[in-house]
Amino acid sequence: MIKRAAILSTGDELITGKVIDTNSAFIADRLFSMGIKVAAVLKVGDDREALLWAMREAADLGEIIIGTGGLGPTEDDLTSEVVAEFLGCPLVQNEEIAASLRKRFEARRIPWTANNLKQALFPQGAEILPNPVGTAPGFRVSFGENKTLSWLSGVPQEMTAMFDQTVMPWIVAMRGGQDQIFSQAFKVYGLTESKLDDLVRPIGLEPGIKLSFRAHYPDLTLRVTVAGASEEQRRFIETCKRIRLILGSHIYAEGDTTLEQRVGQLLSERHRTLALAESCTGGLISHRITGIAGSSAYYLGGVTSYANDVKVKLLGVTPATLEKYGAVSQETALEMSHGIRERIGADFGLSVTGIAGPGGGTPEKPVGTVWISIAQAKNHEAKLFQFHGDRERIVLGTSQAALNWLRLALLE
């Protein structure tokens, strides 16, 4: 029976503060949702002694050890050799991986150098964990009494894919006849964490139901987890229903669906098209929308109108409006959404214009003042928003507000 886990995050960039370690939080969240307690997270640099120390401690702390980093081809990538030393076994070249690496390099016409073979060396007896995103595969080895070490790439994008495709199913399979874990995430817009907590608290007080919150701006996620069998499953389904009832349209998506995916689904289902006119968001909304494969079916295109002149030339905003009301105004936002809708010939014209800062604020229009407008055939509105924080946060918050309004407009 699996009880505890230890997480190792490795790399000089972590202990010199060059990079914030997001990997361990991702892994801890996944393990927590499966009912596995993380005893500790250990972060060490690319250093043989420190890695050995961390592996020994991790093996003392938990049955499941999950490490990240140090799988690359360079001299400071020490993971495989230190794990082999820790286990007291030799390093063995995996011919299949070696061949596929060579093939990959040839296909891209990248010169092949001997140190690339490092990535094909694994502790003897290790099972290879494929890396669907990058070149460096990971591995899993069992040792001692029922202990298992899984090692994944330290690149977050690669790590998350590897974790979900190789570690998750393995843990689920290993847990076998035990309790099942029922878990669902609700993505929420328009509530603070404490307001959300207030609303769902009665549910969280019921025995066996675990509610957890995760705020990662601009996302706020509520997760329900119930462990058990059929009776617990019934309660889990009932709980999810209650949450949907309580939170209503504050829930913009469930599971791993992002807000832009949800908007894309709605545009697709309703056979509607979208055009964007972005000022302060500088292309972020367009970037989020086009991050979804197949978005060309509903997203026609847009204009980033950073200079006023571009608002006039490409969106048809009148110079008189800009002069009288300014670029950040209800009138300009309305003309922008109308202009992009007409010029591109889309069902929805969405515009944003605001002051992202740090400069450009005035007492009447402080940094964070944003107008958002949606133009449809029979409806044309603009709304004023006030965001807080630094430039990045204001732009991100604006993109989230604009997409959420578009979602609600599509649901009408």
Place this chain on the structure above:
Amino acid sequence: MIKRAAILSTGDELITGKVIDTNSAFIADRLFSMGIKVAAVLKVGDDREALLWAMREAADLGEIIIGTGGLGPTEDDLTSEVVAEFLGCPLVQNEEIAASLRKRFEARRIPWTANNLKQALFPQGAEILPNPVGTAPGFRVSFGENKTLSWLSGVPQEMTAMFDQTVMPWIVAMRGGQDQIFSQAFKVYGLTESKLDDLVRPIGLEPGIKLSFRAHYPDLTLRVTVAGASEEQRRFIETCKRIRLILGSHIYAEGDTTLEQRVGQLLSERHRTLALAESCTGGLISHRITGIAGSSAYYLGGVTSYANDVKVKLLGVTPATLEKYGAVSQETALEMSHGIRERIGADFGLSVTGIAGPGGGTPEKPVGTVWISIAQAKNHEAKLFQFHGDRERIVLGTSQAALNWLRLALLE
């Protein structure tokens, strides 16, 4: 002499993945900048056993131990009592802190409860570290042979203020006349990690010079670190010179500068303006450019032309070109960069058109095929690129290639 530090980040929220630990990266960065090596970061929950384990290990690992979290008034705030247990000393109430807490509560009309006094209990002999931002002060205790434990609030805003006002000056005073750390980062484009390793390996073999690599697609960073005094500083400067010579224009920036910042600097310095026509990158280049405060001085705006129709209507690409050569072609890329430059009236018109996938590829134009074009007054070119990986990676790689070409064009 201080050599090594260990950082403890504590709190259940850290080991359940609810919160990403930014405190340890902040502290590690500050210590690194003062030439203090962080041996490890340990993260544990609000649990007596786990905290004791972490303190014992930290005391083994370094002379300076810096902990955060668990100083509040609630039941799960265990820091003071566990530190007292670890040191084998009693907890003592600090009357000054107790009085000031009571006063603070009265002033805010918050009901005073006995557990608030918890925040006035400290291990005997501890020096109080004031918290200029919140209610919970921290403390510092010395123990063993020349070891010191400093404990700060876990709230990032409080922690940073406490660190800079109490820990930094103490370390600076304690270090006196020791070694300095010289460190420089070089951001590289157009080389694989292993090719870069090959090129600079001879330098890394010299005694006292540490080279480290960081590949975070699409960024590749080489860092040089040398510890010592004036002679080492001379060698450090010499080493940086050699690296600049070996890598030449592959280095797109030094230090923390991003590629978009570098491009922004060059556009500013040369008083040139930019307009973008993005197809497969869907607004990412615009988003990257506008992420820089002040970019409105050189970036006028752009068009995201996802639909062919938008290429015609907003960029002036001729329907005949689209029909004859297709949207992903040299001809279309050239007309796009020309069109956006003319219509927006910028010095540089930069366009990209390609197949980001996963759909849309053909044997002649597989997924990852991208044309990039730059239009200037007297120069108008397009180049073909082939990228690999998933949609996100292709789009990111394309944006990097486009910005890098623009950088080189600006340097000409």
